[in-house]
Amino acid sequence: MKVFPLALAFVAALTAIPSYAQNATALNAALANPSRPAADREADARRKPAETLDFFGIGPGMTVVDLVASGGYYTEVLSNAVGPRGKVYMQNAPSALQGERGERTAQAINERLAGGRLTNVERLNRDINDLGLPDNSLDGAVIALEYHEVYRSSDPQAESKFLAEMKRVLKPGGVLGVIDHAGNAGNDNGGMHRAELDKVLAGARAAGFIVDGTSDLLANPADDRSKTVFDGSIRGVTDQFIVKLRKP
Numbered sequence: 001m002k003v004f005p006l007a008l009a010f011v012a013a014l015t016a017i018p019s020y021a022q023n024a025t026a027l028n029a030a031l032a033n034p035s036r037p038a039a040d041r042e043a044d045a046r047r048k049p050a051e052t053l054d055f056f057g058i059g060p061g062m063t064v065v066d067l068v069a070s071g072g073y074y075t076e077v078l079s080n081a082v083g084p085r086g087k088v089y090m091q092n093a094p095s096a097l098q099g100e101r102g103e104r105t106a107q108a109i110n111e112r113l114a115g116g117r118l119t120n121v122e123r124l125n126r127d128i129n130d131l132g133l134p135d136n137s138l139d140g141a142v143i144a145l146e147y148h149e150v151y152r153s154s155d156p157q158a159e160s161k162f163l164a165e166m167k168r169v170l171k172p173g174g175v176l177g178v179i180d181h182a183g184n185a186g187n188d189n190g191g192m193h194r195a196e197l198d199k200v201l202a203g204a205r206a207a208g209f210i211v212d213g214t215s216d217l218l219a220n221p222a223d224d225r226s227k228t229v230f231d232g233s234i235r236g237v238t239d240q241f242i243v244k245l246r247k248p
Helices: 005-016 020-031 038-047 049-056 073-082 099-116 158-169 197-206
Strands: 063-067 087-091 121-124 138-144 170-181 210-215 240-246
Touching (some): 020 038, 020 049, 020 073, 038 049, 038 073, 049 073, 049 138, 049 170, 049 240, 063 073, 073 087, 073 121, 073 138, 099 121, 138 158, 170 197, 197 240
Parallel strands (some): 087 121
Antiparallel strands (some): 210 240
């Protein structure tokens, strides 16, 4: 039987590219590093960051942004995921770094980045609707447990403005990964810091995004979605949805 060189080259190329499952396994190993904050490592079991980024398709060499990064749990996860050839923007609005709470956030950021330990991370103190990044410059963006804030805004166009900025900065085919506390239609989801999955999907489609899929990786049926996410009985273990959106 003849083996054509082109076929051999194709097989070699496939075997040279790590699968997403391999990326997730490698990322889990990296996240076990004791140099990460102990609180982060403890949170991994319930937040499943490696499996979540596997679902989003975020991996080595990519340029991504952690939106509303706060103290940077996901910033550091993304830093490990994209590796030394990749880059992570750590975005926080300037207003989020002011006042008593903002000072605590700023201190947490400084502690996380102290000593240049995350060399592929760049702070981005800009508003979420005005990132100041070039058009078509990002492979991915992640907004974790903060999407509901666009519905809490007094601006009725908050969601459409945010998604327009995402479409501007993402490359064609780039991914916007959304993780949020799940809410039920008819509830005061804004007051409970929750979001309705159907509403998120409808808004994304209206903005021209492709819904690449949803995941129940962080689902918790024991959360009946009737309580604020800060309620002690469900804090940290709320029912959460994951959505993968793609720019055409």
